[in-house]
Amino acid sequence: MIDITDLTVEQLAEAWQRIRDTFPAHEVDPYVLDCARRLSADPGGEQAHVWVSGLLAMSGHLARRPVREAERAALDALRAAAKELGGRACSHEDHPYEAEMDSMEDEIWLGDNGLLTGELPAQDGDTDAGKVLCPGNVAGWARLAVDVIAPLTVRRIPVGAPTHHQSSINTLSGIVNDYPYCDPYEVLVGEADCLPARPTRGVLAGYLVTMNATCWYAASERVTDRSVPAAMVKGVEAAVALLDDGPCAHGPGEHPDTADPDHASQVGYLLRSPGGRAEIAEYHGWDEEDEDEVDDGGDGDEPLDAWLCPAFLHELASETIDTLTQALAAFDDEPAESQDGA
Ligand SMILES: [Zn+2]
Numbered sequence: 130m131i132d133i134t135d136l137t138v139e140q141l142a143e144a145w146q147r148i149r150d151t152f153p154a155h156e157v158d159p160y161v162l163d164c165a166r167r168l169s170a171d172p173g174g175e176q177a178h179v180w181v182s183g184l185l186a187m188s189g190h191l192a193r194r195p196v197r198e199a200e201r202a203a204l205d206a207l208r209a210a211a212k213e214l215g216g217r218a219c220s221h222e223d224h225p226y227e228a229e230m231d232s233m234e235d236e237i238w239l240g241d242n243g244l245l246t247g248e249l250p251a252q253d254g255d256t257d258a259g260k261v262l263c264p265g266n267v268a269g270w271a272r273l274a275v276d277v278i279a280p281l282t283v284r285r286i287p288v289g290a291p292t293h294h295q296s297s298i299n300t301l302s303g304i305v306n307d308y309p310y311c312d313p314y315e316v317l318v319g320e321a322d323c324l325p326a327r328p329t330r331g332v333l334a335g336y337l338v339t340m341n342a343t344c345w346y347a348a349s350e351r352v353t354d355r356s357v358p359a360a361m362v363k364g365v366e367a368a369v370a371l372l373d374d375g376p377c378a379h380g381p382g383e384h385p386d387t388a389d390p391d392h393a394s395q396v397g398y399l400l401r402s403p404g405g406r407a408e409i410a411e412y413h414g415w416d417e418e419d420e421d422e423v424d425d426g427g428d429g430d431e432p433l434d435a436w437l438c439p440a441f442l443h444e445l446a447s448e449t450i451d452t453l454t455q456a457l458a459a460f461d462d463e464p465a466e467s468q469d470g471a
């Protein structure tokens with residue numbers, strides 16, 4: 130049994146990276162608790178960037194699991210660091226974490242964030258080394274990690290989904306508005322197949338919302354290829370198996386309204402990144418200058434975290450599967466002759 134407290138920062142960093150890349154579930158909690166304890170002990174201290182880096186590396190793992198002691202400890206520590214460090218003045222107009230937000234894959238940073246060494250890889254082109262360890266940059270990364278673990282619970286995240294998500298939003302908008310400018314078969318099957326093996330909460334929720342927003346199209350006479358609804362049912366069933374069974378904390382009418390497929394298909398992608406979620410929050414009128422944390426939905430009529438509610442997502446997924454299953458049954462009942470879409 131390894132005693133984590135005896136490990137050097139270098140050895141710890143290796144373990145964090147192993148956890149990020151290989152997901153050895155049994156290893157995670159001790160490393161998260163150790164890292165969170167060290168950050169909580171001095172959240173604005175000289176070593177805070179090291180422990181923020183560790184929790185950031187492990188954030189994808191924490192974002193896939195039900196609320197537990199380790200997750201709570203990580204969130205408390207990261208929030209304390211964001212508050213301590215984020216309140217300090219600096220002369221920078223921007224920080225490196227903002228540029229990295231565009232290149233993350235399913236919310237997991239596989240690149241080097243520079244926090245451990247204080248340096249970014251050369252190709253970044255930003256030569257101002259002071260920016261990497263600037264408290265404003267470390268606080269920015271801490272907020273992103275909080276938002277990945279507990280989506281839509283933190284303010285002051287730069288608004289804007291990654292570029293490749295924006296292009297998916299545009300493509301899907303064309304389809305759900307019945308004006309596709311890409312091959313809808315290819316797009317819908319591609320969407321159905323894009324769920325990562327270990328999605329974060331945000332990516333999982335976004336996937337299910339998108340499938341629901343597009344299922345009416347896949348189930349309509351516009352789609353004459355059975356493999357489209359079939360791929361979507363398969364994807365949604367796989368996603369449902371990954372949902373938490375956590376209780377619903379919402380009252381009647383507090384779950385999001387998904388009646389408008391254009392809005393829902395957009396939200397489906399915005400839910401998959403911190404910048405996209407910041408866009409949802411902005412739309413709902415969160416005041417960016419307020420405190421770092423929130424626990425309600427701002428002045429909107431529905432709590433924003435309801436988009437992530439397992440009960441809401443279970444319900445949405447059943448609706449999606451029902452719609453698609455009916456479409457599949459119609460294919461099986463009426464072969465060939467009724468497919469001219471009139
Ligand atoms: Zn700065």
Ligand SMILES: [Zn+2]
Pocket residue numbers: 376377378379384435438439440441
């Ligand atoms: Zn709920």
